Amino acid sequence: MNTRASSIQRSVDAVRAGLPIDVAGVRYSGRTSYLAEVGDRLSEDGWRVVWVRGNASLSGTPFGTLQASGFLAQSGLGQLRPSLPDAVDALAAAAPSSQSVLLIDDWDDLDEASWGAILALRQRSDSGIVLSRVLGRAPRLSSQGGYPAKPGNALVARIPALTFREMRAELERRLGGPIDQTTLTQLFAKAGELIGVACQLVEVARLTGRLVRVEGLWVSEGDLWSPELIGVAEPWLEFLSSEQRDAHEMLALAGICELETVRRFADWSTLESLEAAELVRVYSAGSRVLVTAQPPLLVEYYRHRPSAMRAIRLTESLRSKLGAEPETLPPFSTLGDPLFGDLVPGGAGQTRRQAAVISRLVYEQNRTRALVARAGWQRSPSAASTTSYAQALIVSGADSSEIEAVLGTDLPGGQDRVDTVWLIRLRAEWQAFARRDLDGALRLLDEIPEAWAPLHRMAEVWSVSLQHTLCSVPEDFSRALDVDGELPDSLRISLLRVRTNLFTTLGRFDSAREAMDGAERYSQEELGFSIDSLRGVVLLGLGHSEQAMTWSRRGYEEALTALDIQAIRGHAAALVYALEADGRYAEAEAILAVALPLNSAPRTLEVTATEVALHGCAGLIAARRGRREEAVRHAAVAESLGLPDIPVLHDCVPLLRAQLLIGENRIPEARELLWRRGQDLFARGYRFPGILLLLSALEITPDPRQLREVTRLAEMLDGEFVHAYLAAVTLQHDGEQRSGELVEVAERLVRSGRTGLALSLLQRSSSDSDPAGAALRERLATVILSRAPERVYETARVNPRHTTLTSREGEVARLIAQGLGNAEIAELLVLSVRTVETHVHRIMRKLNCGTRQQVKALILGLG
Structure with a gap:
């Protein structure tokens, strides 16, 4: 029961x-x-x-x-x-x-x-x-x-809080059908274990079209917040005094705080009344007592109904009560390098403005949280407060000297062991990445005493993680990553996420999903539901393309709501990766236009890897769409971030460099670059990105001997994302492509997230002498495109002729592909008809096309 x-x-x-x-x-x-x-x-x-x-x-x-x-x-x-x-x-x-x-x-x-x-x-x-x-x-x-x-x-x-299982049962009873797992995760996170809130969310989302039924499964479309939920949130505030309301909103602004810090801006009677109404949550983490605002929907309400004057007043009050000096604000966000904003795809003005607003809000929030963390650290320097303050400084982009001074704080004896272990981990990561000293980082981890069993195990876990991230996959990592039931939940979550990362790198996606499920389970028990951006990559690796994109898009939108810049960019990187693989470049660039200007200081491995992935994907798409100068700038940024030897997602930077070589018609060099990089990665244990680069090389130029070698290597990996791609490359090597086999492989590609490649394969096959087969392939292509008519798939990929177009020529070519005439193109681009005619002539000459239909077929990858 x-x-x-x-x-x-x-x-x-x-x-x-x-x-x-x-x-x-x-x-x-x-x-x-x-x-x-x-x-x-x-x-x-x-x-x-x-x-x-x-x-x-x-x-x-x-x-x-x-x-x-x-x-x-x-x-x-x-x-x-x-x-x-x-x-x-x-x-x-x-x-x-x-x-x-x-x-x-x-x-x-x-x-x-x-x-x-x-x-x-x-x-x-x-x-x-x-x-x-x-x-x-x-x-x-x-x-x-x-x-x-x-x-x-x-x-x-x-009334006890509902468990995840109980909420699922009640909501599915009300909806009359099953709910998608990721949608249920989102509902559980927003509802804060309150069934009434979950039911209101469901009803409002259904009315506003944010919750739809797809093949019998209820799935959310985008963020579940809507203005209609204001009436659900406001009753919580009805009986609060002005002091209680201010304290609650300041706590929502500050995030999770130590109790002693909260006491500096809220008195005991206020906190007790908020706790009695269950508007705050108090819990222990090691030796600390932490406080956070509840319920999640009310915290979200504050963010969606901002009042500029109120926000300024509360921020000033918070700073005053915490004893901070006044600070002059810059006129715009100082997150990261503002020059990166020039790399927004296509120079999208609206998305650039959206990113600027988000940057400003994130900057304010990070500044406030750093302020709160500093207050706790100054009042009571401890392992926990030192870790919190150093992390806040890292996120806010403080000087390295300031961060190192905090990390190096001498602490009195008697510190909580779990807190101390986390501080050692942060010091080790800073040593490994910021100082480029992996050996020194491993020595720091060895400082966790063996007598601190089972905490000592984390030294080995994090050593494996740092070596995997900065060097190669350690040969005997399995023993070090065995799950230990005696570890505190926070450390077990860390261990399971390290397992997830390693198994993803190895292409063992079933094992990665198992580890991820374990981490999510513990996360729910400890601090509520967390969404990990790596799950999107794991789902994609398994071949569950739509689930991967749904998960990543939802996490991205949730992170935007929460103003969590690292989560925004982490989920954006996974989503852009999936969209680029599927050939949906326009959708990917819409995400990049928001995510790229939100520059977080690349001071940690995770943040830097995300930066590299975003710029690598943005540059790859730009190169494939003919915007060479933009692609070169993205490549330069990605390569300047200090991770030249480790793979990021599908190792997009080598793919970008290869695509630039293809644009110069230096195809053998591009192929050799990918082949050598793929061999190197595979040999160092990075099997998943390595095999993808090897297959990309074979997609450019077939080689039967190398294909046999790659086929053998691919047996070490599971997941349809790799194996469907292998089947497509194998088919390209086959001189006698059969329609039935083509259709089967194309369907596998669509399911696993490579729709653009599937369309290209169907239309470029060599069996045109078979009218029945050609008709079958054409019908399947039509069916694929009709499933989501609003989507545009670009499939030229490694086609060198398309990438030789200038940015303007590429723009005109895409409008030709959409069926526009010269006069329509001239009006749309604010050009003279004669200028458009000149562009069309150059496009046809460069692409070796005699008609506009041939241009359309080539641009859409159908010829």
């Missing part, structure tokens, strides 16, 4: 024993549903169930609640108001015996007279009574200012 069902059964048993029950729960915790289930179980046993529902609007009207509930006749003109004896008699008639029960929903909203009648009935009757009320909120004051008393000896039943 689940936790909620157990609580309900205990309440039923108490009613049968003659005890009154006081059901207390926060808003939207499902108090009414709880009462209804209690009533249903009693009714099944022959009990008479009578409902009375509190109404805040009638709390000042004597007997208003009982009249509205139908127990008393309405008083008309000239009629006397009901008397107390009349009210008690009416209730007694409705609940005549000990086998009767009054279910009083929202008893804290009853008027005083109705409540008095109910209490009087209790004194002369054995009928049961079950109340429900909002936890932490006092009943509304009566006209005399009194505080209604609960029945004597009432047992308090706290």
Whole structure:
């Protein structure tokens, strides 16, 4: 039996024993549903169930609640108001015996007279009574200012938070069908374990088209927040004083804080009242007591309804209470290098402005959180506060000398061991990456004493992680990464994520998914649901293309809402990777236009790897779309970030360099670059990116001997993303391509996330002498394109002729491919018709095309 069902059964048993029950729960915790289930179980046993529902609007009207509930006749003109004896008699008639029960929903909203009648009935009757009320909120004051008393000896039943499984069952019952796992994850995260909030989210999302049914499965389309949810969020604030509201919003702004830091901007009475209303969560992490604002939907409400003056006032108040010096703000965000903003694909003005606004908000939030972390560190230097402050400085782009001074703080003895281990890990990563000293980093990890078992195990885990990230995959890593049940949850999560990274690199995606599932499970138990950007890559590796993109897009949108710059860029990198592989370049560039200007200081391995991936993908797409100068700039940025020897996602920088060589018609050099890089990566244990580069080389120029070698190597990897690509390259090597086989491989490519390559394969096959086969392939291409008519797939890939076009010629060529005439193109691009004619002539000459239809076929990869 689940936790909620157990609580309900205990309440039923108490009613049968003659005890009154006081059901207390926060808003939207499902108090009414709880009462209804209690009533249903009693009714099944022959009990008479009578409902009375509190109404805040009638709390000042004597007997208003009982009249509205139908127990008393309405008083008309000239009629006397009901008397107390009349009210008690009416209730007694409705609940005549000990086998009767009054279910009083929202008893804290009853008027005083109705409540008095109910209490009087209790004194002369054995009928049961079950109340429900909002936890932490006092009943509304009566006209005399009194505080209604609960029945004597009432047992308090706290409504337990719903588990993930319970929420799934309830929402699927309401929706009448199963919910997509990632959608359920999003609902659980936003609802904060409150079923009422989850139900409101579902209903609003369904009405606004954000939740749709696809092949029997309920799936969210984009972010689940909408303005209609304002009415769901605001009741939480109804009974808060101005001091309570300010403290709660400042806590939401500051994120997770140590209790002692929170005490500097919120007094004890305020914190206790917020906790009583379950508007804050207090939990232990090692030796620390941490506080965070709840529920998640209310935190999101603050972010979606910003008030500039209020935000300035709260920020100034926070700084004042934490003892910070005034600071002059720059006129725009200083995150990262502002020159990177010039690399926004296509110079999209709207997305650039959106990114600027997000940058500013992120900058403000990071500054505030660094301020809060510094206050805690200055007040009480410890392993935990040192780690928090150093991380905040790293994210905010502080000087290296300042970060190193904090990391090197001498701490008094007696530090919490778990906190100390995390600090050692951060010091080691800084040593390995910022100082380029891997050996020194490994020596730092060895400082975790063997006597600290099982914490000492993390030295080996993180050593493996650093070696894998900066050098090669250690040969005997499996033993070091065995899951240890004695580790604290936070360290087990870290261990499982290291496993996920390693298995992804090796192309062992089933094992990677297993490790990822383990990490998510522990994460839910510790701090709620977290979304890991690596899951998108794992799903793609398994060949679940649509799931991968849905997961990554959802994580990207969630991160935008949370103003988490690292998560924004991490999910963006995974999403762009998947979109580029599928040939959906326009969609990828829309994401890049927002993510690229959000420059986080590349001071850690994770952040830098994300930077390299974003610029590598952006440059690869630019090169394939004929924007050579832009592609060269992206390549220069990616190569300047200091990760030349390790792969990032599909190792997009070598692909970008190869594509630039192809654009110069230096095809053998491009192929050799990819082949050598792929061999090197595979030999160092980076099998997944290595095999992809080897297959890319073979896609450029076939070689039967090398194909046999790659086929043998591919047996070490699982996942359809690699094997469908291998099947396509193998088919390209086949001189006699059969239509049936072509169709089968094309369908595999579409499912695994390579739709552009599938379309190219279908239309470029050599079996044109078979009319029936050609018709079959054409029908399949039509079906593929009709599944999502709004999508545009670019499939030229390694075609050297397309990439020799200038940026303007490429733009004109794409408009030709869309069926526009010269006059229409001239009007759209604000050019003269004669200039467009000149561009068209050069395009046809460069692409060796005699007609506009041939240009269209080549640009769309259909010729």
